[in-house]
Amino acid sequence: MKLIFYIIILISILSCNSNVVFEKYTKFNNNQWHTDSVVVFNYGDLDTSLDYKISLNIRHDIDYKYRNLFLFTETKYTRDTIEIHLCDKQGKWYGKGMSNIREVKLDITEINNKSIFRSPQLKIEQAMRYGKGEKIIFLKHINHIGITILKQHE
Numbered sequence: 001m002k003l004i005f006y007i008i009i010l011i012s013i014l015s016c017n018s019n020v021v022f023e024k025y026t027k028f029n030n031n032q033w034h035t036d037s038v039v040v041f042n043y044g045d046l047d048t049s050l051d052y053k054i055s056l057n058i059r060h061d062i063d064y065k066y067r068n069l070f071l072f073t074e075t076k077y078t079r080d081t082i083e084i085h086l087c088d089k090q091g092k093w094y095g096k097g098m099s100n101i102r103e104v105k106l107d108i109t110e111i112n113n114k115s116i117f118r119s120p121q122l123k124i125e126q127a128m129r130y131g132k133g134e135k136i137i138f139l140k141h142i143n144h145i146g147i148t149i150l151k152q153h154e
Helices: 002-016 111-118
Strands: 020-027 032-034 038-042 052-061 068-074 079-085 101-107 121-126 138-140 142-151
Touching: 020 038, 020 052, 032 142, 052 068, 052 079, 079 101, 121 142
Parallel strands: none
Antiparallel strands: 020 142, 032 138, 038 121, 052 101, 052 142, 068 079, 068 121
8 A cells, every 4th residue: 555655656756847947056165155166057948939937046054144145146148237136134044955055946037038948048147245345255044956847838
């Protein structure tokens, strides 16, 4: 009986991810993102006749000392800056997770007027600064960054 239950659960999990076109995470050494470390996601050419949902996924631990995360994003066609809010003013973390790790998923489907779909890769660089512009060289307590591309239902 347990075996049948596990098989049903496994099939349910696998069927939920059938629309995933691309998913990849990059782990940072010692949970620190160096300011010169550019993360590149090569997902190839997407069929521009289809609709996609693209999410940017940030895994951090609860010792992260800022409320937000600024990133530079770059495709073949454009470069942009985005801000991701990781917690509210009272310090309550957004995202989901257990223990001291949280994951925030941000829908970036509309980034750069959908130029992301026409480009075979996305580059992401941390853009955090102290005060008037001094770079944060080692951004601590950022564990992973990833993207997920889902094919939307027709």
